[in-house]
Amino acid sequence: MQNFKVLVVDDFETFRQFVCAVLQETADFTVVGQASDGLEAVQKAEELQPHLILLDISLPRLNGIDAARRISAVAPHSKVIFLSAINDPDVVKAALSEGAYGYVAKSAASGELVTALASVARGERFVSPTLASSLG
Numbered sequence: 001m002q003n004f005k006v007l008v009v010d011d012f013e014t015f016r017q018f019v020c021a022v023l024q025e026t027a028d029f030t031v032v033g034q035a036s037d038g039l040e041a042v043q044k045a046e047e048l049q050p051h052l053i054l055l056d057i058s059l060p061r062l063n064g065i066d067a068a069r070r071i072s073a074v075a076p077h078s079k080v081i082f083l084s085a086i087n088d089p090d091v092v093k094a095a096l097s098e099g100a101y102g103y104v105a106k107s108a109a110s111g112e113l114v115t116a117l118a119s120v121a122r123g124e125r126f127v128s129p130t131l132a133s134s135l136g
Contacts, residue, residue, distance in 0.1 A: 004051040004121050005032040009041040009067070010083070011059050015106070019054060019083070019113065026114050028121070038062025046074035052117055057084040057095065068098050079120050083109060089134045092127065102126035 006029050010016045016034055023029045033048045035041040038059040045053055053071065057064035068080045081102035082095045092103050101120040104112050105128040112128055119126040127135065 007050040009035040010056040038067035042070045045071045
């Protein structure tokens with residue numbers, strides 16, 4: 001597997017640091033940037049053109065779903081994986097319908113994050129098993 005560039009977007013700095021620490025332990029992924037709101041996420045995605053973008057849904061200035069929509073225009077080769085505390089099946093479906101390749105529940109991030117990134121890097125979709133069962 002090649003080394004994939006990752007942009008981490010979350011408004012909670014402690015959680016961003018946790019995600020970056022998890023990814024630092026994995027040779028296949030390199031964090032190339034961080035953002036704390038949706039508008040900054042779009043700007044960094046355009047500037048950095050990362051392979052993968054970990055994107056929260058509840059973000060200030062521009063929510064994650066709207067940010068993903070804009071990112072697809074400025075960084076069309078970047079694959080978005082939502083990483084969110086929102087576990088509502090309708091929100092998960094909406095996120096995936098916007099072209100996201102994955103959806104990871106924040107509560108499961110420590111065990112599923114690297115697996116999700118690896119799956120999406122291979123071109124597969126990933127949805128946290130606890131959420132996938134509620135999607136029907």
